Amino acid sequence: MTPGAAGPPRVLLLAYDLRSPGTEELAHAVLNVLSPTERERVLRKRLAADRTRSLIGRWLARRAAARIVGSPWTTLSTGQRPGGQPYVVGRPQLSLSIAHGGRYALAAAALEARVGVDTEQVARVTRLPDHAFLGPGERAALRAVPRGEERRAALWVLKEAAAKLTGQGLRAGLRNIGFECPGTRFPLAARTPYAAAEFRAFRLPGGYVAAVGSSAGEPPREPVFVTPFRETALNTGRTDRFHE
Numbered sequence: 001m002t003p004g005a006a007g008p009p010r011v012l013l014l015a016y017d018l019r020s021p022g023t024e025e026l027a028h029a030v031l032n033v034l035s036p037t038e039r040e041r042v043l044r045k046r047l048a049a050d051r052t053r054s055l056i057g058r059w060l061a062r063r064a065a066a067r068i069v070g071s072p073w074t075t076l077s078t079g080q081r082p083g084g085q086p087y088v089v090g091r092p093q094l095s096l097s098i099a100h101g102g103r104y105a106l107a108a109a110a111l112e113a114r115v116g117v118d119t120e121q122v123a124r125v126t127r128l129p130d131h132a133f134l135g136p137g138e139r140a141a142l143r144a145v146p147r148g149e150e151r152r153a154a155l156w157v158l159k160e161a162a163a164k165l166t167g168q169g170l171r172a173g174l175r176n177i178g179f180e181c182p183g184t185r186f187p188l189a190a191r192t193p194y195a196a197a198e199f200r201a202f203r204l205p206g207g208y209v210a211a212v213g214s215s216a217g218e219p220p221r222e223p224v225f226v227t228p229f230r231e232t233a234l235n236t237g238r239t240d241r242f243h244e
Ligand SMILES: CC(C)(COP(=O)(O)OP(=O)(O)OC[C@H]1O[C@@H](n2cnc3c(N)ncnc32)[C@H](O)[C@@H]1OP(=O)(O)O)[C@@H](O)C(=O)NCCC(=O)NCCS
Pocket: 053, 054, 055, 057, 083, 084, 085, 086, 097, 098, 099, 100, 101, 118, 119, 160, 163, 164, 165, 166, 167, 168, 169, 170, 171
């Protein structure tokens, strides 16, 4: 993405490889700028690795929102609704979604639209039984797909992204969120009667999948990978310094 080339995006999806050099330092810096409530919420996580991913997720969310509104990320603060959904304090026109799992943290921000994101390692979803998240129609459709593990994992992240978009989370019951993905190639375009939104599922390097949904405007065609220093579009490889 070239900053300023086509104006600010309406929906932006950022991704971060948690193995990037400088991750711990970045997480520490983010902890220092959180509100006391947010800090306390992150510090409640028992494992240091979970605290780090949670901090990086918040950083990505602020960066994505900041890019959309054209302010430095340090001027925005995030909070969490009682159900866990993140938001930008004092900016009701923005919506946020955060996911972190295994190697990646992701966050999406959108202007005048609701967003949801999720990511998961394909192998972890392969170990889950069908009844944990698939409806009968989805099981039948998957039986027709040879080597369908990635597509099956894509359904998992699509459902979680939808549950985050509405803010219901797992209370929605993932089996109740039925998805149709008519195409065969990634990124998969997808829809569900559960949420009035368009969704896309992507492959991420190293055997992961991710999904993003947006209730208005097109969901991003690809995540933008960021490090503490730069951002790189996943598929085009275009790189820019990440301007404040
Ligand atoms: C939202 C939820 C699906 C996240 O799933 P997960 O795979 O554990 O975690 P992910 O990394 O994908 O996402 C975590 C992020 O989702 C966001 N999130 C949490 N609850 C959310 C909700 N209800 N809606 C939208 N986003 C939510 C938070 O930003 C969280 O990041 P944080 O832990 O750093 O604060 C799940 O935690 C959930 O449903 N929580 C709500 C509580 C609930 O329903 N519990 C009943 C369990 S049966």
